[in-house]
Amino acid sequence: MAASVRHLLKPWTPSLCLVRWSRYNSYYLDPDPSKDARVPDSELSPEQKELQELKTVRRIKAALSSDTSSPFSDPLMSKFINMMMQDGSKILARGIMTQPREEIECSPHSVFQQALENCKPIIGLASVQKGGKSYQVPVPLTDNRRGFLAMKWMITECRDNKHRRTHMYEKLSQELLAAFANEGNVVKRKHDLHRMAEANRAYAHYRWW
């Protein structure tokens, strides 16, 4: 009975055509603005060929105004700039982000990536209620959550714990260099989280997922 009734729950297909939206159904595919997207058919595996065919048939979401086809675009950098942006002033946020690149001499791109990698926590804490009391339980985190926490800690640390008269780009460059060398306040915060998780390791069995 379930099998015959389940066919009523077919995935959504479009009836109206949306022009531009911020929330799309999962039927819509993400746009791929990179110039290297067109690879000759011989070099593609059968799964990739299927994906290419799907792209010709299915609807695609409208590209954001921050999508570029340039090779210098970095999704991690874009995410960080969006997180740092306040009141929608993307130009200011981008300007702040490009200035530490001038301060950090050798390969700022890889320094940025390595610094954020060093700030990512491995185990997080989740609040679980058991027997009327809530415990902090050590929990594995998803990759997205870890990256988000690293970037959030970096930004809050630069905003709050520095001297009032230093510019944001100076604070950022100092913190990025310190995180690259596994020192500094952000890495300390990560270690504090790990220490708390280690202290609460007895409660690890309170998790049910």
Place this chain on the structure above:
Amino acid sequence: MSGSVVQEKVAKLLSRQNGKPVLRPIKPLALKNEVASRSLKKGEATCVTEMSLVMACWKLNDFNNSVCSKEVSAFYTCVEKAQNKAKGKQGTQGRLLPKEANTLLKRFPNLSSEI
């Protein structure tokens, strides 16, 4: 066929002809157009052994992640496997999930009153 039998039984339970009625309902005796979303088997904490290994390594090496990279990568592989397992287990065959049942009932509800 069995619907009328049920209706007769309910009518008998509500009637006052044979002394006091057995049922004195407050709300109408009709099913809701919703299913309770339970059927959660009691899960366990996944990857606890890997986590304890990582923590032991941390205690020995003062939370140095570069030294404990082997344990950390083992932990990550365990977490990925657990996530894939959890995703794959959701569509249980033979039985409608409560979420699916609710979407279907919303589209095709039991009408209890005339519109």
